[in-house]
Amino acid sequence: MKRAWMLPILLVFAGSAGATGLVLTGSTAVAVVTLVFFLLLAGTHSPLVFPxxxxxxxxxxxxxxxxxxxxxxxxxxxxxxxxxxxxxxxxxxxxxxxxxxxxxxxxxxxxxxxxxxxxxxxxxxxxxxxxxxxxxxxxxxxx
Missing domain, CATH: 3.40.30.10 (Glutaredoxin)
Known part of the structure; x- marks a missing residue:
C-alpha cells in the first residue's frame, strides 16, 4: 500500500517546498498557484481517483x-x-x-x-x- 502513495506524497512535498520558497521571495500568488497545481497532480495520481x-x-x-x-x-x-x-x-x-x-x-x-x-x-x-x-x-x- 505504501508504494501506491509514494508519488502523490512526493508531489505534495515538492509543491509545498516550491510554494514555501516562492512565499519567502515574496511571490505569494505564484506560490498558491504552484501549491494548488501540485495538489491536483498528486490527487490525480493517487488511488483516490479510482473506484x-x-x-x-x-x-x-x-x-x-x-x-x-x-x-x-x-x-x-x-x-x-x-x-x-x-x-x-x-x-x-x-x-x-x-x-x-x-x-x-x-x-x-x-x-x-x-x-x-x-x-x-x-x-x-x-x-x-x-x-x-x-x-x-x-x-x-x-x-
Missing part, C-alpha cells in the same frame, strides 16, 4: 456473474488514469484490481503480457487486452 479496488479473485468471480470487464491497474499509471477519466461515470461499472495491492492481480497481468506488468490490462470474457481504447471498454459495458 474502490477489489482482489483479482473477487473481480473474476463478479465478472463471471455480470459479464463486466476487469481492469488491472496501478496508481501513477498515466494510461490507467486516461482510461479512468475517459470512462467517466461508467468506471463504477468496471471491476478494478490494483496490482500493487493484489499479488494475484499482478500475476494475471504478467501472464497476459509475457512477464511484464503492463497496465491497464482489461480482461473481457476471459481474454486479456493490454491498454485498449477507452471507447472499446465502454462498448463492452453496453454490449
Amino acid at each position: 474502490r479496488p477489489v482482489g483479482a479473485l473477487e473481480a473474476e468471480r463478479r465478472s463471471a456473474a455480470d459479464g463486466r470487464p476487469v481492469v488491472y491497474w496501478r496508481p501513477g499509471c498515466q494510461y490507467c488514469l486516461r482510461l479512468r477519466l475517459r470512462l467517466g461515470r461508467d468506471a463504477r461499472r468496471v471491476h478494478w484490481v490494483d496490482i500493487w495491492r493484489d499479488p494475484d492481480g499482478a500475476a494475471v497481468v504478467r501472464a497476459a503480457n509475457q512477464g511484464d506488468e503492463t497496465v491497464p490490462t482489461v480482461v473481457v470474457a476471459g481474454r486479456a487486452h493490454t491498454n485498449p481504447d477507452p471507447a472499446w471498454v465502454r462498448e463492452q459495458l453496453t454490449g
Whole structure:
C-alpha cells in the first residue's frame, strides 16, 4: 500500500517546498498557484481517483456473474488514469484490481503480457487486452 502513495506524497512535498520558497521571495500568488497545481497532480495520481479496488479473485468471480470487464491497474499509471477519466461515470461499472495491492492481480497481468506488468490490462470474457481504447471498454459495458 505504501508504494501506491509514494508519488502523490512526493508531489505534495515538492509543491509545498516550491510554494514555501516562492512565499519567502515574496511571490505569494505564484506560490498558491504552484501549491494548488501540485495538489491536483498528486490527487490525480493517487488511488483516490479510482473506484474502490477489489482482489483479482473477487473481480473474476463478479465478472463471471455480470459479464463486466476487469481492469488491472496501478496508481501513477498515466494510461490507467486516461482510461479512468475517459470512462467517466461508467468506471463504477468496471471491476478494478490494483496490482500493487493484489499479488494475484499482478500475476494475471504478467501472464497476459509475457512477464511484464503492463497496465491497464482489461480482461473481457476471459481474454486479456493490454491498454485498449477507452471507447472499446465502454462498448463492452453496453454490449
